[in-house]
Amino acid sequence: xxxxxxxxxxxxxxxxxxxxxxxxxxxxxxxxxxxxxxxxxxxxxxxxxxxxxxxxxxxxxxxxxxxxxxxxxxxxxxxxxxxxxxxxxxxxxxxxxxxxxxxxxxxxxxxxxxxxxxxxxxxxxxxxxxxxxxxxxxxxxxxxxxxxxxxxxxxxxxxxxxxxxxxxxxxxxxxxxxxxxxxxxxxxxxxxxxxxxxxxxxxxxxxxxxxxxxxxxxxxxxxxxxxxxxxxxxxxxxxxxxxxxxxxxxxxxxxxxxxxxxxxxxxxxxxxxxxxxxxxxxxxxxxxxxxxxxxxxxxx
Amino acid sequence: xxxxxxxxxxxxxxxxxxxxxxxxxxxxxxxxxxxxxxxxxxxxxxxxxxxxxxxxxxxxxxxxxxxxxxxxxxxxxxxxxxxxxxxxxxxxxxxxxxxxxxxxxxxxxxxxxxxxxxxxxxxxxxxxxxxxxxxxxxxxxxxxxxxxxxxxxxxxxxxxxxxxxxxxxxxxxxxxxxxxxxxxxxxxxxxxxxxxxxxxxxxxxxxxxxxxxxxxxxxxxxxxxxxxxxxxxxxxxxxxxxxxxxxxxxxxxx
Numbered sequence: 001x002x003x004x005x006x007x008x009x010x011x012x013x014x015x016x017x018x019x020x021x022x023x024x025x026x027x028x029x030x031x032x033x034x035x036x037x038x039x040x041x042x043x044x045x046x047x048x049x050x051x052x053x054x055x056x057x058x059x060x061x062x063x064x065x066x067x068x069x070x071x072x073x074x075x076x077x078x079x080x081x082x083x084x085x086x087x088x089x090x091x092x093x094x095x096x097x098x099x100x101x102x103x104x105x106x107x108x109x110x111x112x113x114x115x116x117x118x119x120x121x122x123x124x125x126x127x128x129x130x131x132x133x134x135x136x137x138x139x140x141x142x143x144x145x146x147x148x149x150x151x152x153x154x155x156x157x158x159x160x161x162x163x164x165x166x167x168x169x170x171x172x173x174x175x176x177x178x179x180x181x182x183x184x185x186x187x188x189x190x191x192x193x194x195x196x197x198x199x200x201x202x203x204x205x206x207x208x209x210x211x212x213x214x215x216x217x218x219x220x221x222x223x224x225x226x227x228x229x230x231x232x233x234x235x236x237x238x239x240x241x242x243x244x245x246x247x248x249x250x251x252x253x254x255x256x257x258x259x260x261x262x263x264x265x266x267x268x269x270x271x272x273x274x275x276x277x278x279x280x281x282x283x284x285x286x287x288x289x290x291x292x293x294x295x296x297x298x299x300x
Numbered sequence: 301x302x303x304x305x306x307x308x309x310x311x312x313x314x315x316x317x318x319x320x321x322x323x324x325x326x327x328x329x330x331x332x333x334x335x336x337x338x339x340x341x342x343x344x345x346x347x348x349x350x351x352x353x354x355x356x357x358x359x360x361x362x363x364x365x366x367x368x369x370x371x372x373x374x375x376x377x378x379x380x381x382x383x384x385x386x387x388x389x390x391x392x393x394x395x396x397x398x399x400x401x402x403x404x405x406x407x408x409x410x411x412x413x414x415x416x417x418x419x420x421x422x423x424x425x426x427x428x429x430x431x432x433x434x435x436x437x438x439x440x441x442x443x444x445x446x447x448x449x450x451x452x453x454x455x456x457x458x459x460x461x462x463x464x465x466x467x468x469x470x471x472x473x474x475x476x477x478x479x480x481x482x483x484x485x486x487x488x489x490x491x492x493x494x495x496x497x498x499x500x501x502x503x504x505x506x507x508x509x510x511x512x513x514x515x516x517x518x519x520x521x522x523x524x525x526x527x528x529x530x531x532x533x534x535x536x537x538x539x540x541x542x543x544x545x546x547x548x549x550x551x552x553x554x
Contacts, residue, residue: 050536050537050540051540053537053540053541053544054540054541054543054544054547055544056544057540057541057544057545057548058544058545058547058548058551061544061545061548062548099376099378099389099392100388100389103386103388103389107386221537221540224533224536224537224540225530225533225534225536225537226533227533228525228529228530228532228533228536229529229530229533230529231529232525232526232529232532234525234532234533234536236521236532236535236536236539237521239536239539239540240539240543243539243540243543243544244543247543247544247547247551251551284386284387285385285386285387286387287382287387288380288387290453290456291379291380292377292378292379292380292446292449292452292453293377293378293380293389293453294375294376294377294378294450294453294454294457295375295376295377295378295392
């Protein structure tokens, strides 16, 4: 595999810039970019999990110092996450064996990016319209206070930091879903976990980011080791280049992000996400120039 | 009379066997070290024709084919099909023990050196490779389109290379073959074989081994990734933690 170090560094810095600017992990942009750059999807996904360890570690550390991590909730999410990651790595192996891994990765990305990109764009455009109509930003809509189906589930547990008395079932399931996504898609899963924690679990917003980073950090650590041990698809050198580019880009992105308005930022990110989704979707439906492909397994 | 006749022909036969040419070959280097900036290399294989028929040598009637084969591996060739509007991998064919790389150099076009029947029995050329079927299948049932695609895909990855005229004679009996090792050359023992042809007829073959190894940092990471994926993964995580920690120290806000 012949790739250019500077291109990879630039990609890491570019995605790092966006993730710093928008306050997102960036795995869901980095993995497709690596695939566009002809890195085998299996390697892109597993290596990206390794990169996320670095970015989520420094993020989680900052939140840990500020005390904005609910360790008990994070641990429950983590238990689900490890189980999900183990399932994901096993599914990853069998899909790879069957020659369908690349396809499934692309389809998952098209579905997730398409959904999230559209939601973001619609929501931010609405917010921009409202802000214009009222002349200034209105406060975020109040959180719905009515009971939801989650409060009826059994096996309740008290989470002091989040001031919640909550069934562990949705917590474990959410952690598991994120773990599966981490291992099959090479994402942290913050884009699913954060909204789910806020709107479904009603976790106070000040601990949501820190707690999700805590979970993502350990799940991606587990995923990296599991992928490397089972599929040998982690590339340390590639990951290191992306990490260094990523942390540097993120610093500039964060400075830029403070100068722009929230809803404009979200609209922009929504457009970027949709563009990546369309490109991946196009590659699925366009007639390929080469219909045949090689899968290899070295005989020892 | 009859005995004398037989003896005469036996002597002729013996003489012709004795006079049959042979070849010797040697490699310019017996091992190749792959460093992190390895960008492909040329390897030279030297050889000489021994006991060549002077008349044939004069006519330049000897041809040489040199093949360098990478370690065998199992390969799956998959064909994409359109299903529900998207292209998915459909039919596939598995081949066992396919040379992971196949570099061939010849004095001239392979078809001019020998006929297809001989090339096929000697497994020379991309379309004549020995293909082993997985258990329960027969090599006779291979779909030609998959066999052709295997070679085409290997060529597109630079793993199958052909150099017509890649073997030249330095003297009437001394020859040199130049074979290319691509940047993505497979690691392991490669087998170099030289084939001697005399005016369209296969005469003899010789083989030798070439060891392709990674060295230094490349070797350490490669061996670790392939032999101890668990440890490699743990190191990958530690590298990530160190990078994340360093970033938080360098860019700390407070």
